[in-house]
Amino acid sequence: MNADELQAIVEKVRSSRSGKKHRVAVCAAAGCLSSGGEAALAAFKAAIAEAGLADQVELFGTGCLGLCHAGPLVQVESGGDGCGEPGRICRCMYQKVDPAAAVEIVREHMAKGKPVDALRIPEDDPFFKEQTKIVLGNSGRIDPGVNLIIATGQNNLAMNKTVAQIARHFIDGKKEITEGRLNRVEAGIRAYDPCLSCSTHAMGRMPLTVRLVGPGGEVLAERSRW
Numbered sequence: 001m002n003a004d005e006l007q008a009i010v011e012k013v014r015s016s017r018s019g020k021k022h023r024v025a026v027c028a029a030a031g032c033l034s035s036g037g038e039a040a041l042a043a044f045k046a047a048i049a050e051a052g053l054a055d056q057v058e059l060f061g062t063g064c065l066g067l068c069h070a071g072p073l074v075q076v077e078s079g080g081d082g083c084g085e086p087g088r089i090c091r092c093m094y095q096k097v098d099p100a101a102a103v104e105i106v107r108e109h110m111a112k113g114k115p116v117d118a119l120r121i122p123e124d125d126p127f128f129k130e131q132t133k134i135v136l137g138n139s140g141r142i143d144p145g146v147n148l149i150i151a152t153g154q155n156n157l158a159m160n161k162t163v164a165q166i167a168r169h170f171i172d173g174k175k176e177i178t179e180g181r182l183n184r185v186e187a188g189i190r191a192y193d194p195c196l197s198c199s200t201h202a203m204g205r206m207p208l209t210v211r212l213v214g215p216g217g218e219v220l221a222e223r224s225r226w
């Protein structure tokens, strides 16, 4: 994918969001799916269509929102006068959203701008107040239905050290890089960075080349697997 193609995706997402008053993120992670998240998502879809609000609401499934035991969890982000407070973006987290609750949220919050207090988790809930989300920091903000996964590089230093240790132990002093030695190196990479392994696997096999270099920079042996 090149920069123009990436930009085209950005524009497509921007135009699909423009004019929307509400973003409704229904937790679609394992905990909430097991407590009825799928039914809640379907109920939102139907109620939004019935209320004629499809052009004002962006509805999507998202990753874990944090309070799994109170699922299905739903986060509604409203701008404009979407929650009765003109000029302010407000964020409401709803808990135990069954299909009936989903219909109520659409009718009250989205159609009338009145959040349903009985279903809301207070903004100062101690569970959320005491934590700083890192890995799940963007849950509820991004739609995980992505078509591109970029390999992460945060573990490069650890992987480099591991590969060096493996090379010293299994390859040092031997001229041949056998399939088994190649596997040892691969295992070291996978142990540290499942993101890298998964993302490269998504496009086929993980390309791997191990090259044994002598003290003068000359290549003594090489083995690849594609």
Ligand code: FES
Residues within 6 Å of the ligand: 027, 028, 029, 030, 031, 032, 033, 063, 064, 065, 066, 067, 068, 069, 071, 072, 073
């Ligand atoms: S799985 Fe939904 S909040 Fe964790």
